[in-house]
Amino acid sequence: MLVRLAPAITMALLVGPVMAGLAMMLLPAFGYLPVLGGETLSLAPWRELFAQPGLGRSVWVSFSTGLVTTTVSLSIVVLFLAAASGSRLDRAIRRLVSPLLSIPHAATAFGLAFLIAPSGLISRFISPALTGWERPPDLLIVNDAWGLTLMAGLVLKEIPFLLLMSLAALPQLNPAQRVMMARSLGYRPTIAWFKAVLPALYPLIRLPVYAVIAYASSVVDMAMILGPTLPSTLSVSVLQWFHDPDLTRRFMASAGAVLQLGVTIAALATWWGLETLARRSMQHWIERGNRRGGELPLRIAGRGLILLTTLTAFAAIGGLALFSFAGFWRFPEALPQDFVVVHWLRALPSLQSPLFTTAAIACASTLLALVLVLATLENEYRRQIPPSRALWLLYLPLIVPQVAFLFGLVVAAESLGIRPQLGLVVAGHLLFVLPYLYLSLAEAYRRLDPRWFQLSRTLGVSRLRTFFQVRLPLLLAPILTAVAVGLAISIGQYLPTQLLGGGRVTTITTEAVSLASGGNRRLIGVWALVQAVLPLIGFMLAIGLPRLLWANRSGMRGAP
Amino acid sequence: MSMPTLPFAALALLFALPVHSASAADPSDWNAVLEQAQGQTVYWNAWGGDTHTNRYIEWVTEQMQREHDVDVRHVKLNDTSRAVSRVLAEKQAGNDADGSVDLIWINGENFAAMRENDLLYGPFAESLPNFALTNADANPEVITDFTLPTQGYESPWGKAQITFYYDSERIETPPTDMAELLDWAEANPGEFTYPRIPDFTGSTFLKQALIELSDNPEALYAPMEESDFEAVTAPLWAYLDALHPHLWRSGRAFPDAGPTLRTLMSNGELSLAFTFYPSEPAAAVAGYELPESTRSYVLEGGTLGNVHFVAIPYNSPHKAGAMLLANFLLSPEAQAHKQDIDVWGDRTVLDMSTLDASERERFAIDESNPAMLAPEALANTLPEPHPSWMTALQEAWQERYVGN
Numbered sequence: 026m027l028v029r030l031a032p033a034i035t036m037a038l039l040v041g042p043v044m045a046g047l048a049m050m051l052l053p054a055f056g057y058l059p060v061l062g063g064e065t066l067s068l069a070p071w072r073e074l075f076a077q078p079g080l081g082r083s084v085w086v087s088f089s090t091g092l093v094t095t096t097v098s099l100s101i102v103v104l105f106l107a108a109a110s111g112s113r114l115d116r117a118i119r120r121l122v123s124p125l126l127s128i129p130h131a132a133t134a135f136g137l138a139f140l141i142a143p144s145g146l147i148s149r150f151i152s153p154a155l156t157g158w159e160r161p162p163d164l165l166i167v168n169d170a171w172g173l174t175l176m177a178g179l180v181l182k183e184i185p186f187l188l189l190m191s192l193a194a195l196p197q198l199n200p201a202q203r204v205m206m207a208r209s210l211g212y213r214p215t216i217a218w219f220k221a222v223l224p225a226l227y228p229l230i231r232l233p234v235y236a237v238i239a240y241a242s243s244v245v246d247m248a249m250i251l252g253p254t255l256p257s258t259l260s261v262s263v264l265q266w267f268h269d270p271d272l273t274r275r276f277m278a279s280a281g282a283v284l285q286l287g288v289t290i291a292a293l294a295t296w297w298g299l300e301t302l303a304r305r306s307m308q309h310w311i312e313r314g315n316r317r318g319g320e321l322p323l324r325i326a327g328r329g330l331i332l333l334t335t336l337t338a339f340a341a342i343g344g345l346a347l348f349s350f351a352g353f354w355r356f357p358e359a360l361p362q363d364f365v366v367v368h369w370l371r372a373l374p375s376l377q378s379p380l381f382t383t384a385a386i387a388c389a390s391t392l393l394a395l396v397l398v399l400a401t402l403e404n405e406y407r408r409q410i411p412p413s414r415a416l417w418l419l420y421l422p423l424i425v426p427q428v429a430f431l432f433g434l435v436v437a438a439e440s441l442g443i444r445p446q447l448g449l450v451v452a453g454h455l456l457f458v459l460p461y462l463y464l465s466l467a468e469a470y471r472r473l474d475p476r477w478f479q480l481s482r483t484l485g486v487s488r489l490r491t492f493f494q495v496r497l498p499l500l501l502a503p504i505l506t507a508v509a510v511g512l513a514i515s516i517g518q519y520l521p522t523q524l525l526g527g528g529r530v531t532t533i534t535t536e537a538v539s540l541a542s543g544g545n546r547r548l549i550g551v552w553a554l555v556q557a558v559l560p561l562i563g564f565m566l567a568i569g570l571p572r573l574l575w576a577n578r579s580g581m582r583g584a585p
Numbered sequence: 586m587s588m589p590t591l592p593f594a595a596l597a598l599l600f601a602l603p604v605h606s607a608s609a610a611d612p613s614d615w616n617a618v619l620e621q622a623q624g625q626t627v628y629w630n631a632w633g634g635d636t637h638t639n640r641y642i643e644w645v646t647e648q649m650q651r652e653h654d655v656d657v658r659h660v661k662l663n664d665t666s667r668a669v670s671r672v673l674a675e676k677q678a679g680n681d682a683d684g685s686v687d688l689i690w691i692n693g694e695n696f697a698a699m700r701e702n703d704l705l706y707g708p709f710a711e712s713l714p715n716f717a718l719t720n721a722d723a724n725p726e727v728i729t730d731f732t733l734p735t736q737g738y739e740s741p742w743g744k745a746q747i748t749f750y751y752d753s754e755r756i757e758t759p760p761t762d763m764a765e766l767l768d769w770a771e772a773n774p775g776e777f778t779y780p781r782i783p784d785f786t787g788s789t790f791l792k793q794a795l796i797e798l799s800d801n802p803e804a805l806y807a808p809m810e811e812s813d814f815e816a817v818t819a820p821l822w823a824y825l826d827a828l829h830p831h832l833w834r835s836g837r838a839f840p841d842a843g844p845t846l847r848t849l850m851s852n853g854e855l856s857l858a859f860t861f862y863p864s865e866p867a868a869a870v871a872g873y874e875l876p877e878s879t880r881s882y883v884l885e886g887g888t889l890g891n892v893h894f895v896a897i898p899y900n901s902p903h904k905a906g907a908m909l910l911a912n913f914l915l916s917p918e919a920q921a922h923k924q925d926i927d928v929w930g931d932r933t934v935l936d937m938s939t940l941d942a943s944e945r946e947r948f949a950i951d952e953s954n955p956a957m958l959a960p961e962a963l964a965n966t967l968p969e970p971h972p973s974w975m976t977a978l979q980e981a982w983q984e985r986y987v988g989n
Contacts (some may be wrong), residue, residue, distance in 0.1 A: 439679075528667065
């Protein structure tokens with residue numbers, strides 16, 4: 026019963042809220058909001074929006090952030106995959122990258138800011154010896170007007186995501202065989218991968234790529250920390266307008282939210298156009314039959330770039346740790362005058378309750394999502410239906426910008442008499458946890474050899490028991506990885522927690538962001554570090570458990 | 586005797602249920618308020634960006650639980666207007682009796698906006714037993730919020746005043762008025778800035794500068810519509826145009842909020858900064874954020890100061906608990922603890938003449954801390970302009986300096 030209904034339930038749970046939220050946003054965008062005296066439809070909110078100073082710049086930064094971030098992260102991932110040959114270094118890199126997926130965006134952003142700011146760690150380490158700086162240089166690095174720092178921060182986070190998605194999709198393509206074939210025709214290994222594997226891989230990771238574009242063009246928390254300020258990105262401006270004490274600004278804010286949706290769609294459409302162009306030029310390149318040109322630089326770039334971003338991300342987290350123990354620390358000293366634990370001691374009592382809430386929400390939403398995803402996939406398998414086109418809708422919450430529908434969703438929930446509370450937050454997290462869980466589990470599920478179940482059925486075992494006793498154990502490793510991804514996604518959510526919980530539901534992330542408004546680097550260090558470590562524990566368990574449980578079955582331990 | 590009370594109690598309970606969620610306790614009947622408040626959970630929405638404030642609120646929470654059996658929950662906001670928009674969303678959805686916000690830490694434009702849209706409950710403040718301790722007749726600032734009379738819709742909580750601070754190892758004589766500040770910035774480029782508008786500390790800097798620079802500062806205390814905005818503010822823009830190239834990042838970027846100034850001071854990027862909380866520099870020295878050579882002062886002509894309040898949304902389901910909390914915040918015990926520099930250092934709104942000698946002693950200010958502002962400096966307080974100026978200045982600033 027559940028299995029058969031699962032796709033419908035899943036779809037309703039994801040699509041319903043997004044649509045309701047969008048509807049509640051469209052009405053005020055065209056002047057209809059009776060509480061504030063807006064009783065007729067009008068274009069006034071749009072006129073006001075377009076009169077906002079710096080709007081064009083905001084739109085441009087959001088749009089370009091979406092495209093540049095995706096281009097850079099995808100290129101680095103693809104270069105690495107092409108250059109990787111299964112050497113020890115490659116495996117080490119892969120192992121280093123995957124935990125980065127679990128570190129929330131906000132923590133990464135704080136870490137990066139601490140690292141590269143004019144008074145940051147790098148500047149301290151090289152000053153005054155190399156630079157002669159006795160005071161931090163007056164340089165605009167973090168919050169630069171072009172959004173370059175924001176893009177850099179996003180790239181750090183999107184690389185692990187795209188890499189894991191690619192690694193999940195690769196096995197079904199038999200990349201080793203393809204490369205071997207191409208090599209037998211005289212192609213150098215990296216070139217062989219580009220020409221024989223990439224064209225087949227890209228269609229499989231297209232959805233994750235689109236999710237990255239949508240996310241990068243509309244991100245809020247990272248843009249608040251690293252993004253430009255005069256003006257800020259469109260999503261941050263929209264958020265500010267929504268929170269403006271001048272309540273009539275909400276009309277314009279709604280129009281801005283709709284515009285944000287438009288910008289994201291425009292970025293996706295542009296990417297789609299670029300895809301076509303890239304496909305054509307790729308075709309030419311393949312057909313020209315060049316077998317070795319550029320092999321060495323590609324190989325070096327493949328490993329070098331991913332190593333650079335990965336080490337940067339780890340240094341950023343290290344910086345958080347350093348600040349969380351710092352006593353007074355005058356520039357340009359490379360280390361604090363003394364190390365103190367007082368920041369941790371002070372934070373500990375107030376950490377407990379948010380920690381518990383965070384864990385409860387993450388577990389509840391991930392568990393719910395897991396049940397729904399497994400049931401949906403099982404239904405697909407039992408009825409032998411190919412993944413339907415409607416599944417695109419699953420990704421709706423990832424494609425539609427959060428600022429475009431969450432405010433409307435709050436109003437929609439209120440009109441149904443659903444008060445902000447823990448349950449609503451869990452439901453809100455489900456919107457984002459479920460698609461990611463599905464993304465990370467679907468391939469492994471479909472790839473599993475169906476003969477195992479046929480065998481089990483011929484032995485007279487029921488379908489239900491087959492599911493629990495054969496399928497689940499076989500899938501333990503990918504399921505745990507997917508669960509870890511789900512937990513990480515839930516832990517990192519800021520806007521849904523804040524809005525759907527009415528501010529009453531405090532998690533590590535909401536606390537960290539509200540403390541950030543106090544600007545105390547040491548305190549931010551403490552909270553961001555907790556925020557980063559929490560999902561990491563999930564990942565360790567996901568990797569460690571199968572090894573422990575299947576200690577005597579090497580084939581079941583899952584990919585590193 | 587006890588026989589007839591039982592059915593009455595049951596009846597009262599029956600009525601208490603709807604009363605509890607829908608209509609409010611009558612603040613003039615304080616005993617009824619006390620009774621109703623018992624066991625209520627009060628969601629107090631207050632800016633949560635400062636650990637000192639947060640720790641003080643934690644202490645309040647413990648006291649309220651112990652003394653009044655009221656469960657206070659601090660909802661930490663990173664911007665007070667979030668609570669305003671929350672209440673608005675509830676009104677929009679027709680939730681008029683079971684809102685999620687019971688008490689808001691508020692003042693200025695947020696208060697004006699909530700009043701204008703009928704989002705507040707009241708009048709209640711003047712019925713609070715401890716309100717008399719503020720001696721409002723002699724201290725009009727506790728019933729005036731940015732020139733608007735509060736009319737009992739918010740209860741005073743504490744006092745803030747713009748206070749400048751600097752590192753005395755880097756600066757010998759800090760600038761004491763706006764003209765000197767410009768000269769100083771020219772001589773020390775990149776070492777001063779103010780928070781990006783519409784942050785309220787940044788907006789307060791604009792008002793501070795405007796009061797000093799304008800030929801007609803009286804105009805600021807009436808609604809902006811009544812005067813020629815361009816004419817009144819022209820000297821301010823001329824001043825800012827001259828100042829910006831010498832600011833941090835050459836005025837191409839501004840820090841996002843007041844406390845960020847402190848971080849920039851801590852990192853050594855700035856040498857001079859200001860805050861709304863006179864004891865913040867001293868507290869930051871104690872928290873290893875600022876060097877011990879930090880010193881505080883106010884400008885020669887005085888600096889802007891205001892009172893911050895707590896208010897109750899019209900749809901709060903726990904108004905009795907909220908009023909009890911507002912009353913506790915006004916108690917000599919809570920006010921003295923708040924003013925303690927080791928706790929928060931926020932100045933009291935109570936009038937010392939209403940207290941007896943032993944109570945007064947608890948409010949003595951420790952002058953031995955060198956980073957601490959001398960108490961007499963705070964006598965030099967400029968009142969806040971009408972809130973309409975804040976909004977107009979913010980818009981004009983953004984038009985001039987955003988996206989160019």
